[in-house]
Amino acid sequence: MISEAxxxxxxxxxxxxPAGDLLRRYWQPVAVTADLSPDKRTKRIRVLGEDLVLYLTDENTYALVAESCAHRRVSLYYGFVEGCEIRCPYHGWKYDSTGQCVEQPFEQENRRARERARIAGYPVRAYRGIVFAYMGPGEPPVLPQWDVLDRRDGHLTLFVEKDLRCNWLQPMENAVDTVHTFWLHGHTMHVKGIDRGSYYYRPIEKYSFEQFEWGIIKRRVYRDTTGAVEEETGHPLVFPNILRLPEGPLQAMHWRVPVDDEHTMLIRAGLRPDKPGEERVHDEEPSVVRLPSEMTADGDHAMDTFTSQDRMAWETQGAVYDRTKEMLGAEDKGIAMYRRLLRQQIELVQAGADPMALIRDPDRAKVTFDVSQGQARVAVAEGRV
Ligand code: FES
Ligand SMILES: [Fe+2]
Structure with a gap:
C-alpha cells in the first residue's frame, strides 16, 4: 500500500x-512506419497526455508536432505536407519539424510575431519499422539498438495491440509479478482445456529479484511433476517501460507507452531466429500484425490467450489503480522494488541528472539480452552501432 500522493x-x-518527466528522457515508440504512406501522410497520436500529429515528409522522414495550430487551434492532421514542413489547412500558417512557424501568409511580415508562433515539435527516428520519439529536454540520448530489433538472422514481426484502457504502471508492475503466471495463465488455460499454459502450470518453489544495470532481473525456480527442479531467469524488466522475454520461438520486447493517464499503447517486437542451417535473407522492413480486440460480444475479456488474460488483470485494477487500497505480500517484492527504483530515478531527473538505462555513448548502443526459457542467466552484451 502506498499513499495517494x-x-x-x-x-x-x-x-x-514527475513520472512524465522521467519517461520523456527515453526514446519511446509512438507508431509503426506502416501507419503512414504517400497516400496517408499524417497520423494523430496521443502520447504522454499530449495530442500530436506525426507526418511523413517529402524526404521520406518523419516529423512529430503538436496537433493544434498556434493561430486558432485547428488540427494539423488535415494539414498539407510541403517538403519537411506542414501547413495548417485553415489559414496556411506553416511549421517546420521543430514546431517553429515559418510562414503566415496573410500577416504583415513581422519576424518577431512569427517567431513567437511556436508549437511543440519532437525529434523522431524510424528504426526497423518503429517510429521512436524523444519528448524530453536537451540533447536526446542514443537510440538503443535492442537485439530483438537489430538482429538480421531472423524474421521480425511488430505486433500492435489495441490500446490498453488503464494506466501504464499496471502492465509494468505485472512485469515484476512473477507468480501471477500460475493462476492467471497456467490455471486459466488448464480449466479452459488449452494446453499452451502448461509451462506455467507447475509449482513455483522460489522466486527472487535483482536490480541490474538495465532494470530488474527475475529468478523463478519450478518443481515439475517428476520432482525435477528448474531454475529460470530471463524476463528482465528493462527500465523504465519495457519487458524483454522469450515468447515461444520468439525473442520479444514489449513496450508499454502511456497514451495518457488512463490509456497505454502496446507495441511488441518479436524476432523468430533462423534455425541453424536454415539461414535466410529477411526484408529490412518487418511485418506488422494489428491484433484484433480480444473482448467477447458481451464485453467480457475472452481469457483464452496470454494477452487477453493479462489485459483482464491490468484493466480490472481500474483506470488508474488505487494503490491506497491494496495489501501487498511477500510475493510482491518485485513490485515494491520497481516502485522504489522508479521513485529513485524520478528524483535523479528532478536533481538534473540522467536516469538509469539511458545511453549517451554510441559505443554502448547495441544491447543484447541473452534470454531464453529455462535459462538461469541473463547475459548482457553491448557494442557499437
Ligand atoms: S488556425 Fe491554423 S492558420 Fe489559422
Ligand atoms: Fe502475464
Whole structure:
C-alpha cells in the first residue's frame, strides 16, 4: 500500500509530472512506419497526455508536432505536407519539424510575431519499422539498438495491440509479478482445456529479484511433476517501460507507452531466429500484425490467450489503480522494488541528472539480452552501432 500522493507521483504522465518527466528522457515508440504512406501522410497520436500529429515528409522522414495550430487551434492532421514542413489547412500558417512557424501568409511580415508562433515539435527516428520519439529536454540520448530489433538472422514481426484502457504502471508492475503466471495463465488455460499454459502450470518453489544495470532481473525456480527442479531467469524488466522475454520461438520486447493517464499503447517486437542451417535473407522492413480486440460480444475479456488474460488483470485494477487500497505480500517484492527504483530515478531527473538505462555513448548502443526459457542467466552484451 502506498499513499495517494505517492500513487499520483508514480502514475501521472502529463507534461510537468514527475513520472512524465522521467519517461520523456527515453526514446519511446509512438507508431509503426506502416501507419503512414504517400497516400496517408499524417497520423494523430496521443502520447504522454499530449495530442500530436506525426507526418511523413517529402524526404521520406518523419516529423512529430503538436496537433493544434498556434493561430486558432485547428488540427494539423488535415494539414498539407510541403517538403519537411506542414501547413495548417485553415489559414496556411506553416511549421517546420521543430514546431517553429515559418510562414503566415496573410500577416504583415513581422519576424518577431512569427517567431513567437511556436508549437511543440519532437525529434523522431524510424528504426526497423518503429517510429521512436524523444519528448524530453536537451540533447536526446542514443537510440538503443535492442537485439530483438537489430538482429538480421531472423524474421521480425511488430505486433500492435489495441490500446490498453488503464494506466501504464499496471502492465509494468505485472512485469515484476512473477507468480501471477500460475493462476492467471497456467490455471486459466488448464480449466479452459488449452494446453499452451502448461509451462506455467507447475509449482513455483522460489522466486527472487535483482536490480541490474538495465532494470530488474527475475529468478523463478519450478518443481515439475517428476520432482525435477528448474531454475529460470530471463524476463528482465528493462527500465523504465519495457519487458524483454522469450515468447515461444520468439525473442520479444514489449513496450508499454502511456497514451495518457488512463490509456497505454502496446507495441511488441518479436524476432523468430533462423534455425541453424536454415539461414535466410529477411526484408529490412518487418511485418506488422494489428491484433484484433480480444473482448467477447458481451464485453467480457475472452481469457483464452496470454494477452487477453493479462489485459483482464491490468484493466480490472481500474483506470488508474488505487494503490491506497491494496495489501501487498511477500510475493510482491518485485513490485515494491520497481516502485522504489522508479521513485529513485524520478528524483535523479528532478536533481538534473540522467536516469538509469539511458545511453549517451554510441559505443554502448547495441544491447543484447541473452534470454531464453529455462535459462538461469541473463547475459548482457553491448557494442557499437
Ligand atoms: S488556425 Fe491554423 S492558420 Fe489559422
Ligand atoms: Fe502475464
Amino acid at each position: 505517492e500513487n499520483e507521483f508514480l502514475t501521472r504522465v502529463g507534461p510537468g509530472t
